[in-house]
Amino acid sequence: xxxxxxxxxxxxxxxxxxxxxxxxxxxxxxxxxxxxxxxxxxxxxxxxxxxxxxxxxxxxxxxxxxxxxxxxxxxxxxxxxxxxxxxxxxxxxxxxxxxxxxxxxxxxxxxxxxxxxxxxxxxxxxxxxxxxxxxxxxxxxxxxxxxxxxxxxxxxxxxxxxxxxxxxxxxxxxxxxxxxxxxxxxxxxxxxxxxxxxxxxxxxxxxxxxxxxxxxxxxxxxxxxxxxxxxxxxxxxxxxxxxxxxxxxxxxxxxxxxxxxxxxxxxxxxxxxxxxxxxxxxxxxxxxxxxxxxxxxxxxxxxxxxxxxxxx
Amino acid sequence: xxxxxxxxxxxxxxxxxxxxxxxxxxxxxxxxxxxxxxxxxxxxxxxxxxxxxxxxxxxxxxxxxxxxxxxxxxxxxxxxxxxxxxxxxxxxxxxxxxxxxxxxxxxxxxxxxxxxxxxxxxxxxxxxxxxxxxxxxxxxxxxxxxxxxxxxxxxxxxxxxxxxx
Numbered sequence: 001x002x003x004x005x006x007x008x009x010x011x012x013x014x015x016x017x018x019x020x021x022x023x024x025x026x027x028x029x030x031x032x033x034x035x036x037x038x039x040x041x042x043x044x045x046x047x048x049x050x051x052x053x054x055x056x057x058x059x060x061x062x063x064x065x066x067x068x069x070x071x072x073x074x075x076x077x078x079x080x081x082x083x084x085x086x087x088x089x090x091x092x093x094x095x096x097x098x099x100x101x102x103x104x105x106x107x108x109x110x111x112x113x114x115x116x117x118x119x120x121x122x123x124x125x126x127x128x129x130x131x132x133x134x135x136x137x138x139x140x141x142x143x144x145x146x147x148x149x150x151x152x153x154x155x156x157x158x159x160x161x162x163x164x165x166x167x168x169x170x171x172x173x174x175x176x177x178x179x180x181x182x183x184x185x186x187x188x189x190x191x192x193x194x195x196x197x198x199x200x201x202x203x204x205x206x207x208x209x210x211x212x213x214x215x216x217x218x219x220x221x222x223x224x225x226x227x228x229x230x231x232x233x234x235x236x237x238x239x240x241x242x243x244x245x246x247x248x249x250x251x252x253x254x255x256x257x258x259x260x261x262x263x264x265x266x267x268x269x270x271x272x273x274x275x276x277x278x279x280x281x282x283x284x285x286x287x288x289x290x291x292x293x294x295x296x297x298x299x300x301x302x303x304x305x306x307x308x309x310x311x312x
Numbered sequence: 313x314x315x316x317x318x319x320x321x322x323x324x325x326x327x328x329x330x331x332x333x334x335x336x337x338x339x340x341x342x343x344x345x346x347x348x349x350x351x352x353x354x355x356x357x358x359x360x361x362x363x364x365x366x367x368x369x370x371x372x373x374x375x376x377x378x379x380x381x382x383x384x385x386x387x388x389x390x391x392x393x394x395x396x397x398x399x400x401x402x403x404x405x406x407x408x409x410x411x412x413x414x415x416x417x418x419x420x421x422x423x424x425x426x427x428x429x430x431x432x433x434x435x436x437x438x439x440x441x442x443x444x445x446x447x448x449x450x451x452x453x454x455x456x457x458x459x460x461x462x463x464x465x466x467x468x469x470x471x472x473x474x475x476x477x
Contacts, residue, residue, distance in 0.1 A: 003414035004421075006439070006455045013424055013436065020397065020440040027473040031448025034460045037469065 007033045014039055113143055125150040134170060142177035149174075150183040150222075165209065175216040182213060183222035206255075207236040214249045224291065225257040233262060233294065238269075241278055241296070242312045245271045250298045251278070256291035259284065264292075268299065270309035277309055316348060317359035318374075324367035325359065332377045335385055337427030365422045372419055376406060376431055386429035397437045407438040412454050 009017070018026055018040065026044055030037040121144040126137060128151050141149055151165075165171065174182070206223060213221055244251060264284040270277045277299040284292045314330040318339070330349075333339045342360055343349055362370060379402060399407070410416040420439065423432040443451055448466070452459055461469075 004417045005414075005457055006417060006451075007457055009417060010421065010424070013420055013432075016432070016436040017439045017443075020437050021443055025444050025446075028447055029443060029451065030473065031461065031466050031469045032451040032455075033448075033457050 007035045011039065015043060018043055113140055116144060120145045122146065123148045123150070125152060127152040134165065135173075138170070138173035138177055141174070141179055145178045147178050148181040148183070149179050150185060153184060153186040166212070171212050171216040171218065175218050179218060181220035181222070182218050183224070184209075185224045205236075206232055207240040210253060211240065211243060214244060214251060215247070219249060219251050221251070221253045223253070223255045223257075225255065229255065229257040229294075230259055230261050233259075237280070238312060241269050241280075242271060245269070245275045245278065245312060248276055250276070251296055252298070253296040255294040257294065259292040259294060262292075262294070266307060268307045268309045269312050271312045316343065318370060319359045319361045320365055320367035320370045321363050322367045324370070326367075326370055326374055328374055328377075329381075332374070332381055335377050335380065335383070335428050335430070337429070339426060362426070364425050366418065369415070369418045369422050372410075372415075373422055373426065373428070373431070376403075377428070379406070380430060383430060386433075397433060399434050399438050399441065403434050404438065407435065411438065411442060412456070 014036075018029065021029075023044070026040055030040050124141060124144065124146045126149065128134065206225065206229060210221055210223070259282060262282055264282050266279065266281045268277050268279050279295075279297050279299050281295045281297075282292065283295075315327040316330055316333060316339075318326045318328055320326065330343075333343065339360060346358065346360075348358060348360075365373070407416060407419075410419065416435070416439070420432065420435040423435055442454060446454070448469070449459070451457065
C-alpha cells in the first residue's frame with residue numbers, strides 16, 4: 001500500500017486542519033498541490049460574493065477600472081480567480097477605503113457581467129465620460145440589483161455632460177431596474193476654472209434632466225455640481241416646479257452646489273389645492289469647503305408647513 | 313481490571329483496559345451494543361475487530377489513550393475549530409517522530425474513525441502547525457508532496473493571493 005500523503009487526507013479531516021489556520025496560511029496551501037488548491041478555494045470562498053461598494057471607471061475606450069469594496073476578505077476570491085481577464089489585485093492597505101478593495105482591469109463592461117454574476121451590489125458608482133458605453137449600464141445594474149447609483153460625470157470635451165443620458169431612453173431603461181435613487185456628480189469637470197471658460201450654464205440644463213429622470217419614475221435624485229447652477233435655478237426653478245406639480249410627482253431632490261447669489265431659507269410652492277405642495281429649502285454652510293444644499297421635497301398631507309404656499 | 317481485546321486490520325491483538333476505551337466514541341458504542349460490559353455473558357470475552365486500523369497505528373492510539381487516561385472526554389459532534397488551541401508538550405513530542413510522514417496521517421484518520429475527539433483535535437492542530445508561515449513549495453518539500461504545478465500556474469496563484477498579504 002503506498003504511503004499516505006497529506007493531500008490524501010479525507011476532506012472532513014482536511015477541513016479541520018485548514019480551519020485551524022489563519023487565512024494567509026490557508027491561501028499559501030493553495031500552491032502546495034492542485035487538490036489542496038481546489039479544496040482551499042471551495043472552503044474559504046463564500047457561496048455568494050457580497051460587495052459593499054462598487055465603482056466602475058472607463059479609462060480608455062476598451063478598458064474599465066472597477067473598485068469593489070468587499071464585505072469580507074474571502075469574497076476577494078470571487079474576483080481574484082480571474083487572472084485570464086488581466087485582473088489586477090491590489091493590496092488592501094494601498095487604499096484608504098475601510099474594507100478590502102480589489103482593483104480589476106478588464107476589457108469591457110460585459111466582462112463585469114460575467115465577473116459579478118451572482119453578486120448583489122446595493123450602491124454603485126460609475127464614472128462616465130464621452131467614451132462610456134452608457135447603453136450597457138442599465139443591464140449591468142439590473143443584474144447587480146443595484147438600488148442606488150451614482151454617476152460621476154467627467155467630460156471635459158463635451159460641455160453638455162448629460163448628452164449621453166438624453167439619448168437611447170437611458171432613464172427609462174434605468175427605471176426598469178431596481179434603481180430607486182440616482183446621484184449625479186458633476187463637480188470635477190468644472191473644478192478647473194480654465195475648463196469652465198466660455199461655459200454657458202444653460203448647456204447643462206440640469207432641471208431638464210431632472211424632469212426626464214422623474215418622468216421615468218425615479219424620484220430620489222441627488223445632484224452635486226461645482227459651478228453654474230445658480231442662474232439655472234433662478235431661470236428654471238418655477239417652470240420646473242409647475243411641471244412636477246402638474247404631474248404630481250413625489251420627489252426628494254437634493255442639489256449640492258455653491259450658491260453664492262441665492263439666499264438661505266425655506267419656501268413652499270403649490271399650484272392649487274388639489275396639487276402637491278413642494279418645500280424648497282436652501283441651506284448655506286458657513287465653511288466654504290462644504291457645498292451649499294438646495295432641496296426640493298414633496299410635502300405630505302400630514303406634514304405641517306409653517307409657510308403659506310406660494311402660488312406657482 | 314477489565315481488559316477488552318482490540319484486533320487491528322493486520323490481526324494483531326491488543327488487550328486494553330476497559331476504562332481507556334471510554335475515550336473512543338466508536339468503541340464505546342460497540343461495547344454497549346454488544347453487551348461487552350456484561351460479565352455474565354460470553355460476549356464479554358469477544359474481541360473487537362477494527363478493520364480500518366493497522367496494528368502499528370493502533371499501538372500509537374493506545375499509547376496516547378494511556379497517557380490521557382482520566383482526561384475529560386469531548387461530547388457532541390462539533391469539531392473544535394479554534395485556531396488558538398495549543399498542543400501540549402507531551403503530545404507535541406508524541407506526534408513529532410511521525411510528523412511529515414504517512415504514520416501521523418494514518419493516526420489522524422484512525423482518531424477520526426475511532427471517534428477520539430481530543431486526539432483528532434490535537435493531531436489536526438499538529439498538522440496545521442506544520443503549515444504555518446510556510447509557502448506552498450516549502451509545504452511540498454516538508455511533506456514530500458510532488459509538484460503538480462507549472463511555474464505559470466504557481467505565479468497565477470501567487471498573484472491571486474496578493475490581496476491577503
